[in-house]
Amino acid sequence: MRKTTKRIFILALAALLVISLAACGNRQSGAADARKIVYYAYNSEPILDWDPSVEFSNGIIVMHNIYETLLRYLPDEDAFEYVLATGYTQSADGLVWEFDIREGVKFHDGTVMNAEAVKFSFDRTIDMDEGAAFIWDSVEDIEVVGEYKLRITLDYAAPLDLVVASGYAAFVMSPTAVTSNDDDWLSSGNVAGTGPYTVRSSIHGEEVVLEAFKDYWGGWDGNRTELAIIRKVPETASRRQLIESGEATFILQVTPEDHAALRGADGITVREETSYQNLLLFFNNQKAPLDDPEVRRALSYAFPYSDVINHIMAGEATQGRGIIPHGLWGHGSDIYQYQYDLDKAKEMLAAAGHPDGGFTLTATYTAGDEPQRRSLELFASELAKLGVTLEIRGMPWDSQWEAAKTSPDRAQDIFVMYWWPDYASPFSWLLNLFYTEDDTLFNMSYFSDPRVDDLIDEGNVLSGVDRNAGAAAFIEAQKIIMDAAAVIPMYDQHYVRIYRDNFKGYKDNPSYPSVVFFYETYIE
Amino acid sequence: MNKMIVSKIRPVLKSHTGQWKLSFHLLWRNSLTRASLVTVIILVLLAVFAPLLATFPDHAGTATNPSAGLLAPSGTYLFGTDEQGRDIFSRVLFGTRISLGAAVISVGLALLIGIPLGAYAGAVGGWRDEVIMRVTDIFLSFPPLLLSIAIAALIGPSLQNAMLAIALSWWPWYTRLIRSQAISVKERQFVRAAQAAGAKPGWVIMRHIVPNCIAPVIVQASMDIGGVILTIASLSFLGLGAQAPSPEWGLMINTSRNYLLSAWWYSIFPGVAIFIAVLAFNLLGDGIREILDPKTRKL
Numbered sequence: 001m002r003k004t005t006k007r008i009f010i011l012a013l014a015a016l017l018v019i020s021l022a023a024c025g026n027r028q029s030g031a032a033d034a035r036k037i038v039y040y041a042y043n044s045e046p047i048l049d050w051d052p053s054v055e056f057s058n059g060i061i062v063m064h065n066i067y068e069t070l071l072r073y074l075p076d077e078d079a080f081e082y083v084l085a086t087g088y089t090q091s092a093d094g095l096v097w098e099f100d101i102r103e104g105v106k107f108h109d110g111t112v113m114n115a116e117a118v119k120f121s122f123d124r125t126i127d128m129d130e131g132a133a134f135i136w137d138s139v140e141d142i143e144v145v146g147e148y149k150l151r152i153t154l155d156y157a158a159p160l161d162l163v164v165a166s167g168y169a170a171f172v173m174s175p176t177a178v179t180s181n182d183d184d185w186l187s188s189g190n191v192a193g194t195g196p197y198t199v200r201s202s203i204h205g206e207e208v209v210l211e212a213f214k215d216y217w218g219g220w221d222g223n224r225t226e227l228a229i230i231r232k233v234p235e236t237a238s239r240r241q242l243i244e245s246g247e248a249t250f251i252l253q254v255t256p257e258d259h260a261a262l263r264g265a266d267g268i269t270v271r272e273e274t275s276y277q278n279l280l281l282f283f284n285n286q287k288a289p290l291d292d293p294e295v296r297r298a299l300s301y302a303f304p305y306s307d308v309i310n311h312i313m314a315g316e317a318t319q320g321r322g323i324i325p326h327g328l329w330g331h332g333s334d335i336y337q338y339q340y341d342l343d344k345a346k347e348m349l350a351a352a353g354h355p356d357g358g359f360t361l362t363a364t365y366t367a368g369d370e371p372q373r374r375s376l377e378l379f380a381s382e383l384a385k386l387g388v389t390l391e392i393r394g395m396p397w398d399s400q401w402e403a404a405k406t407s408p409d410r411a412q413d414i415f416v417m418y419w420w421p422d423y424a425s426p427f428s429w430l431l432n433l434f435y436t437e438d439d440t441l442f443n444m445s446y447f448s449d450p451r452v453d454d455l456i457d458e459g460n461v462l463s464g465v466d467r468n469a470g471a472a473a474f475i476e477a478q479k480i481i482m483d484a485a486a487v488i489p490m491y492d493q494h495y496v497r498i499y500r501d502n503f504k505g506y507k508d509n510p511s512y513p514s515v516v517f518f519y520e521t522y523i524e
Numbered sequence: 525m526n527k528m529i530v531s532k533i534r535p536v537l538k539s540h541t542g543q544w545k546l547s548f549h550l551l552w553r554n555s556l557t558r559a560s561l562v563t564v565i566i567l568v569l570l571a572v573f574a575p576l577l578a579t580f581p582d583h584a585g586t587a588t589n590p591s592a593g594l595l596a597p598s599g600t601y602l603f604g605t606d607e608q609g610r611d612i613f614s615r616v617l618f619g620t621r622i623s624l625g626a627a628v629i630s631v632g633l634a635l636l637i638g639i640p641l642g643a644y645a646g647a648v649g650g651w652r653d654e655v656i657m658r659v660t661d662i663f664l665s666f667p668p669l670l671l672s673i674a675i676a677a678l679i680g681p682s683l684q685n686a687m688l689a690i691a692l693s694w695w696p697w698y699t700r701l702i703r704s705q706a707i708s709v710k711e712r713q714f715v716r717a718a719q720a721a722g723a724k725p726g727w728v729i730m731r732h733i734v735p736n737c738i739a740p741v742i743v744q745a746s747m748d749i750g751g752v753i754l755t756i757a758s759l760s761f762l763g764l765g766a767q768a769p770s771p772e773w774g775l776m777i778n779t780s781r782n783y784l785l786s787a788w789w790y791s792i793f794p795g796v797a798i799f800i801a802v803l804a805f806n807l808l809g810d811g812i813r814e815i816l817d818p819k820t821r822k823l
Contacts, residue, residue, distance in 0.1 A: 236781070255782055261786055378588050384586040391767070
């Protein structure tokens with residue numbers, strides 16, 4: 001009986017899916033050899049802003065196939081791959097950097113890429129000052145010293161090699177195309193990069209189809225993906241069906257329950273990879289009762305860390321220690337890690353003047369994100385044992401963010417958010433999330449401590465010349481933040497990558513989260 | 525035609541209690557209506573006694589049990605467990621409370637807005653009537669679900685706000701209904717008499733007009749309960765109604781979408797609950813309408 005019900009149900013679902021897919025049609029049929037087409041089923045809008053100087057969100061997965069950066073960071077080897085640069089030098093004081101620019105590279109519009117174009121691109125991003133433009137903060141001057149030689153002078157030492165390899169705001173674009181068109185030419189969906197793909201078609205918020213750029217400097221010999229479809233498939237169950245049926249080549253983010261089922265499936269690879277993405281729970285540090293560090297510490301002891309990791313994430317995560325995720329430099333193994341201890345939490349809460357709890361907190365998370373919702377629900381059931389009521393609200397990301405930006409006394413008490421780096425440095429977390437802000441952008445705990453501000457600045461300058469010294473300052477800052485219990489670092493996520501077995505050449509790179517560099521891939 | 529029934533009914537037609545008995549009898553006579561009436565009574569009993577019947581009453585609240593996540597139905601967990609290890613049977617039971625309660629409150633609120641406005645409009649007539657009726661026209665020009673969604677999205681997602689949103693999009697129906705009744709009632713002798721005796725207009729409306737035209741509105745309201753249950757579930761499904769961890773049916777179905785392929789029981793049971801509740805109330809409503817409509821009423 002149970003089995004039949006299940007079968008009928010799945011059949012009905014499959015029928016629905018077939019109908020909806022048939023309705024979408026296959027607009028790409030007859031374009032390229034079917035074996036060179038890759039379908040990436042993404043969970044959200046593939047791109048938000050087409051301007052490479054502005055995009056600071058999902059678009060990372062599209063941008064890196066159309067535009068290129070000077071270098072690409074390879075965290076496993078802690079080394080750089082040369083992309084649009086062929087070499088670089090750095091002065092002893094870390095203030096003057098010289099890049100050799102690759103020769104023989106053409107933009108999509110046919111013009112030639114040179115040092116002048118790189119300068120133009122970086123200057124444009126800095127001048128527009130949108131998205132992740134802050135990564136260039138240390139830059140004082142960019143000058144062209146030869147047709148293919150660029151010199152960047154810094155105000156203070158900073159790891160510029162990581163900056164130019166950033167996932168955001170470090171793209172090179174064609175000056176001719178940008179200057180000869182209207183200001184909104186790029187953001188309205190036109191592209192002018194040097195990357196291996198151009199846009200064949202796109203549907204706003206739904207789909208992007210990339211096709212091979214025949215004049216790509218890397219050439220097109222050997223097996224390579226020639227057509228890539230990135231499509232928004234918001235339903236977890238649909239993404240799973242797409243990969244099971246072989247329709248999709250690569251899918252993003254399904255539930256741990258699905259991972260378990262897919263691991264046993266034929267023709268599907270499920271691989272767990274390290275990530276630089278962590279899930280943070282921000283306490284509102286400026287609103288009673290969470291303005292009292294003692295209360296925040298008490299609540300930090302009430303969070304069910306191991307339940308969340310074992311049952312919600314099915315072990316595909318590690319409890320956070322400090323703010324910087326495991327595996328990235330700046331992660332400190334001696335930073336204090338709170339553990340679940342309800343008795344201690346109760347004692348501390350009583351000591352802070354709330355013997356039976358008695359207060360209500362509001363928490364917001366991004367609607368549709370299961371791990372966030374489930375973690376908060378588990379937290380709520382622990383807090384209920386302390387007499388604290390936690391009201392949980394799922395909101396669209398934008399509204400959640402807007403609410404947090406109003407003012408600390410009107411904002412939510414608890415804000416849950418992922419962070420992944422713009423460029424692979426602890427600076428990304430600490431500057432954006434904990435540096436004193438006059439107007440709130442990402443400092444969701446409204447944390448402000450001059451000692452931490454100084455340490456972040458110091459760490460950034462030091463890491464320009466000596467990464468270990470920089471890391472030490474960053475770790476010191478995290479110790480202060482954790483002592484104040486400004487946030488609960490819930491867990492460092494492991495990425496689980498799911499793709500068809502015949503999809504070859506894919507390498508996960510946590511500094512460019514969820515990006516598939518299609519050029520390196522092919523279907524066997 | 526049917527002598528037995530006719531002879532049974534005639535003697536009791538005289539008193540008020542007799543009318544209730546007659547209505548009940550008519551309801552009972554149609555087997556479909558009878559089944560729906562029994563179902564509605566059972567649903568109400570389930571809602572009232574949910575804490576006693578639930579096997580894990582605390583699972584309807586904040587309690588979680590993560591190590592027992594997504595277990596298939598068994599002796600311990602009759603309807604299986606959800607992703608947080610909570611007993612779906614207990615949650616569906618408590619969900620009955622939320623759905624029935626919220627539906628009754630929403631309709632009640634709509635009546636509270638609709639009845640005075642409609643009675644006033646019908647009784648005073650003139651430009652006041654015109655204004656009120658044009659406002660109801662504006663409200664009625666939107667599909668009720670769409671209007672509820674818009675209002676709920678505007679005032680923020682919560683069960684209370686969802687109920688308010690439904691009341692705000694539902695009241696014009698009652699206003700129109702009661703206005704048409706009031707227009708005829710206000711010409712009746714007893715109203716004239718009260719006015720002649722010097723009763724204030726408010727008194728006349730509330731004491732003489734409203735009580736005499738409320739019956740069809742109450743019937744209409746009882747028929748709307750099914751639709752309102754569905755609307756509440758829809759709003760919660762869209763994230764505009766009840767918020768986690770509430771065991772609201774629509775919300776449970778929304779959450780279960782993510783586990784559709786690994787836990788069929790998760791979405792089926794709350795879905796069946798909505799299905800049964802809405803069907804029962806709609807069939808009951810149909811039965812009531814049949815009795816009240818002289819064309820379909822067969823004595």
